[in-house]
Amino acid sequence: MVDYRGALVLAPMVRAGELPTRLLALRHGADLVWGPEIIDKKIVTCDRIENQKLGTVDYLSHGYTKVPGVTNLVFRTHPKLEAGKLIFQMGTANADVAVQAANMIIDDVDGIDINAGCPKHFSIHAGMGAALLKTPDLLCSILTNLVEKVGKPKGKPISVKIRLLHKEEDTLNLVERLVNTGISNLTLHCRTQEMRNREAPIRVSVDKVKKICVDHGVNFIINGALTGRKEFEELQEVYGKDMGGMIAENAERNPSVFSLTPLDWAPLIKEYIEIAESMCNYIGNSKYMLTKMIPGKSIFYQYIARSKSYDDLREAMKKLNDDGTEKKQEEIEVTKDDEKDAEEETNDKKRKTDDIQPEEIKRQQTGAITA
Numbered sequence: 001m002v003d004y005r006g007a008l009v010l011a012p013m014v015r016a017g018e019l020p021t022r023l024l025a026l027r028h029g030a031d032l033v034w035g036p037e038i039i040d041k042k043i044v045t046c047d048r049i050e051n052q053k054l055g056t057v058d059y060l061s062h063g064y065t066k067v068p069g070v071t072n073l074v075f076r077t078h079p080k081l082e083a084g085k086l087i088f089q090m091g092t093a094n095a096d097v098a099v100q101a102a103n104m105i106i107d108d109v110d111g112i113d114i115n116a117g118c119p120k121h122f123s124i125h126a127g128m129g130a131a132l133l134k135t136p137d138l139l140c141s142i143l144t145n146l147v148e149k150v151g152k153p154k155g156k157p158i159s160v161k162i163r164l165l166h167k168e169e170d171t172l173n174l175v176e177r178l179v180n181t182g183i184s185n186l187t188l189h190c191r192t193q194e195m196r197n198r199e200a201p202i203r204v205s206v207d208k209v210k211k212i213c214v215d216h217g218v219n220f221i222i223n224g225a226l227t228g229r230k231e232f233e234e235l236q237e238v239y240g241k242d243m244g245g246m247i248a249e250n251a252e253r254n255p256s257v258f259s260l261t262p263l264d265w266a267p268l269i270k271e272y273i274e275i276a277e278s279m280c281n282y283i284g285n286s287k288y289m290l291t292k293m294i295p296g297k298s299i300f301y302q303y304i305a306r307s308k309s310y311d312d313l314r315e316a317m318k319k320l321n322d323d324g325t326e327k328k329q330e331e332i333e334v335t336k337d338d339e340k341d342a343e344e345e346t347n348d349k350k351r352k353t354d355d356i357q358p359e360e361i362k363r364q365q366t367g368a369i370t371a
């Protein structure tokens with residue numbers, strides 16, 4: 001069972017929250033990771049494929065027109081690397097479709113979260129996201145149905161992510177209703193629907209919201225402008241060690257902010273590329289993430305923006321020093337020579353192995369002792 005208590009987690013982020021970002025965040029201390037919001041109606045059009053080559057489980061959409069150059073991969077998880085840590089976030093405005101979609105996905109994830117905070121037109125015009133804050137009966141019915149029909153039978157938690165309402169009293173009344181649906185966690189994005197991320201979050205109601213949650217045995221996670229582990233621990237001193245924290249934009253810029261010692265951007269992007277390539281992440285998505293992580297003024301921003309493949313990205317990385325500066329041509333030549341030496345050494349070893357008789361190779365591989 002997922003342990004939300006005091007957890008510092010990666011926020012749900014469309015585009016940014018794909019598998020490589022989640023794996024990088026987990027590697028650097030994220031306690032849990034939320035996937036990007038996916039709409040219930042989309043999930044139900046998907047085929048579930050076990051990708052033996054990558055060790056992943058892939059959900060591929062067949063019900064949507066395939067746009068050339070756009071992947072039909074809707075969701076990918078690595079069950080081994082994300083085990084016990086992955087929360088799937090769903091967009092929905094219908095309890096029946098939500099249950100149908102949740103039942104399709106639940107065995108591959110550790111919990112399901114309902115997005116009741118997204119202010120984008122795309123979400124609210126369909127009654128999803130922040131629109132659910134104005135239809136609390138519907139929101140409660142979605143959560144209750146998910147708890148009763150998916151969460152309880154499968155032993156997995158259901159949670160919700162909301163925003164502040166304009167009046168504190170309205171926020172508290174809504175929270176009071178939500179914690180009675182059987183959910184395990186409530187995340188509060190401490191901004192109203194109209195507020196943009198550049199505006200400072202409003203934390204005046206946090207104590208009260210948290211108390212309602214705790215009194216009902218529901219975990220509470222705070223969200224909004226958190227910078228990293230250090231600041232989160234300071235906030236826990238104020239609001240209690242059992243409070244969780246969720247980071248979005250700062251984790252998009254640097255998915256290692258969950259560590260007390262986050263990486264600088266140069267070693268960070270090298271790790272990201274290594275993970276993204278190993279998971280065959282869509283190159284357009286990897287480039288999007290890399291341009292978020294690299295300072296705009298760096299020449300590497302342009303190198304990455306111009307890259308068309310993982311080969312191009314790897315070539316660019318050969319020029320990158322860990323302090324973010326560009327290697328001089330001679331240094332690159334030296335590196336190339338080193339690589340050649342290493343390759344020759346490997347070939348020598350291989351040749352020596354090839355000289356060994358087949359019986360001897362078999363004996364070495366199987367460990368069999370021959371008389």
Ligand SMILES: Cc1cc2nc3c(=O)[nH]c(=O)nc-3n(C[C@H](O)[C@H](O)[C@H](O)COP(=O)(O)O)c2cc1C
Binds near residue numbers: 011013015037
């Ligand atoms: C690129 C991006 C994508 C986002 N996508 C989602 C999403 O899919 N679901 C959601 O509930 N919130 C989404 N959000 C909102 C964040 O989860 C978070 O609530 C918000 O950014 C405030 O946190 P922050 O101040 O740490 O950035 C997104 C934010 C960003 C920056």
